[in-house]
Amino acid sequence: MKRIAKLPSYFVLILLSALFLVPFLWTVSTALKANEDAFTFPPQWIPNHAQWDNFPKAWTALPFTQWVLNTLFITVVTTAATVITSSLVAYGFSRFKFRGRNAMFYTMLATMMLPGQVTMIPVFMIWRTLGAIDTFYPLILPAFFGGGAFNIFLMRQFFLTLPREYDEAAMLDGAGFFRIWWKILLPLSGPVIATVAVLSFISHWDEFNGPLIYLNSPEKYTVSIGLRMFQDSYGSETNQLMAASLIHILPTIVLFFFAQRYFMKGINLSGLGGR
């Protein structure tokens, strides 16, 4: 009886998930077609012959290897910096009392509401003065300063759920504050580290605005800017454009599937963040 009552829900869920998946399927389908087959109406869902060589063609038409390496470098460094510095700052906010702590914490939360456009131009001027235009520094160094308010907040929320008795026991054993952070808190924080790492990886892998402002020479491009260049130069080769887009999408999806179990636990914390 109860099962039958849920049938409409299943119907809606299956229909909606099909709708959510169609754009992916359509992209894959187009990426595997000969270009002239992409331009048929009504559209053909299953390609006549899967044209796997669209992928190497797109990859080699422009220097994607270089772009992927650039993006990986930026993404890996910023992600590591974000995890380490955000957890240090969160440790300070969650485990210590000091003057001005709450004022600082609320200021930090308030910065989440500040539109990036307000600081974009002066920050650009700083990097220009330092001669760092067309380098990776403007994209990497800011991650070393706590890695963003949201990540610090997530880390802090998680640390607050860990019993302080662990810290105290370690302290009795002679551990210093730094060791407590490294040896006690971090090893217990798998889910939130995974969440911050995945969110940071994805956001830097995706980032468009920063590279658009700071990178000028094509050999320094990231994948997102490179894909934009591909659109400009080979926009009519829709099959290859879709193949190139998939190359951009794939790492985020693979990463998400590997980290999903931990990741969802951590994301749930951000839901509690609203409380």
Add this chain to the structure above:
Amino acid sequence: MIPITRPIKRKAIKPGVAGFLFTTPWLLGFLIFTAGPMLTSLYLSFTKYDLSTMKWIGTTNYQRLFTEDPLFWKSLQVTIAYAILTVPLGIAASLALALLLNQKVRGQRFFRTVFYLPSIVPAVASSLLWMWIFNSDYGILNWALGLFGWSGIEWLADEKYTLYAFAAMSLWGAGGGRMVIFLAGLQGISETYYEAARIDGASPWQQFRSVTIPLLSPVIFFNLILGVIGAFQVFTQAYIMTGGGPNNATLFYALNLFRNAFEYFKLGKASAMAWVLFVILLIITAIQFWGSKRWVHYEGEAK
């Protein structure tokens, strides 16, 4: 436990000092990349600046924006229309989806993953993908609509439809992320509230109105605030898909600002635009906080 590797020799740092030291990376970042630039940007907004010369011109930038800049008003109008269209609809749709999934359906994890996936697709890639979906001659959207007898809508070239196209894309791209947050919120509501309501004879709708909504209201509020802020910062999609066209119908505020700053190098004017944006968001957020007293319910209220 932790082995003692060495005797305590250094004089221990006071906890208060240590706590402050641990937070200094954020504090430095805040001063260098947020507070300083905010003040600089405010100053710039009263100047004419093109990266080489800077001249103080008082409130001229603001006056010009308000009185003789139709593109400023157009971009503001486009952005507000988009926010009104997408934020309430997006929140309602994500909440509905979360409620569906929260009924202990089988395959909950599978559905959750499917709905979440679009939100991790890079913005440039999803823009290219949707351009192809919206293609008026060969796209699947017009093909699907054709099955119902509609034909040939120019989604990205006819200004009557562009905002709807962007809205559809945002439902796909942002719906899942919000849904996951709502789902977490729903799963945090204790079953005992529902039991009590059922004993009092509450119908499912009454349970939704009197238990779910009040207890979920902080999460809804959180999503509302961030949703509005996000809607005012749409940039990449417009830059890639339409370049602001047709006839400026997708000239989102952030795109207009970016152009003034980094294409026309009117950095003073762009800074003034950034501050206008900031003040608008502050006012909207303040109104939301003020209004929230009527409908957002915090358990315990204590911090």
